[in-house]
Amino acid sequence: MQWFINYQQDLISPSDRGLAYGDGLFETIKVFPAGFEYLDEHIERLSRGLKKLAMPYSAAQLAQLRFFLHDSILPLVNKESVVKIIVTRGEGGRGYLPPKECQHTILIGLADAPDYQVQKNRGVALGISDVPVSENPFLAGMKHLNRLENVLAKQKLDDQHFEDVMLDGHGYVIECIQSNIFWFKAGVLYTPSLSQAGVQGVFRHHILSDQTRYHAEIGNFPLHTLKQADEIFITNSLMGIVPVISLLGSSMPIGVHTQQLQQLMQTKDVHDVY
Incomplete structure (x- = not known):
């Protein structure tokens, strides 16, 4: 670099x-x-x-x-x-x-x-990190330099997993090590609240601000809610939308809603380069 x-x-x-x-x-x-x-x-x-x-x-x-x-x-x-x-x-x-x-x-x-095209096309596997995310409403959302939790979680990441889901001390889903997380259940889009912990990703913001197709439900969701999802995907500014095809070994397909949102955001990306 x-x-x-x-x-x-x-x-x-x-x-x-x-x-x-x-x-x-x-x-x-x-x-x-x-x-x-x-x-x-x-x-x-x-x-x-x-x-x-x-x-x-x-x-x-x-x-x-x-x-x-x-x-x-x-x-x-x-x-x-x-x-x-x-x-x-x-x-x-x-x-x-x-x-x-x-x-x-x-x-x-x-x-x-980095090239994420293979992951975007084929999907990735997720695990669950045993490193909890600290809660601090004053620092929540910011991309500050204190990222030791993410460093530890990345160090412990299993080779079979592309990312690990990180939970807070109450067991609520917050984010992944280096990405935000979304899921669909019965056609409804969900994503965790980041009011107490986590990074408010720029790509996450664009998904939430785009009301043309999906309105996201934001809240405190325990892990079993994520395990019951029909579709899961993760996002950040470098990789865009990457579908999830496995969570802790349980397989799921790349869903139609995720594919539609991928196409929608790819079209938006072209117009947001300047």
Whole structure:
């Protein structure tokens, strides 16, 4: 991965608060030679999270980020790729106490995109992680840098499973290790509430905001609800919609609703690259 730090090829300080405390956020964006996919939504989520962490980006800083992405990163893109943006609070402060004036560190990396076409066509198997998701309504939804739960869950992932479902301390389904999860039951679309835990994915947001075909029921669902589903699929910004064909060894078909939603979102993706 090629990295730029503070819009140049620089070094990051060992005392950066992102390294010391995970004091920051990140975004992972799919990019093509024609442009970035869902760029507005990624920057809006980044801006919203920075504001919530009391380290907001100004309008000028957001404009500078957009300009660098289009002027310096996009010309480097000659095939489907991934841009990762990390923003930390920078250096300073005493212990956990952050400095009054934030001097952000911004890291922007560019790499080839992983190919999920086989998984999108054939479907994947899911297991259940024994690593619980922590509940914190203040941090819920944000893509912050404190991802040790996901690191541990990924480390324990069985080779036969593409992803594991992660539950909270009450046994409610929250998400997968690196994706959001949806399912259909009797033609109705369901997805977990992320008000207490989990990451509000940009692709998840687009599915929920598209009312032309499906209205999703959002709530606290125990694992047995997921096991009774007719169709399951997982999503994130890089892989789109990936059908699930096995949950803990129990097989299921790739359903018609999942296929229709795949086609619908693929059509939308074409119009959301800029």
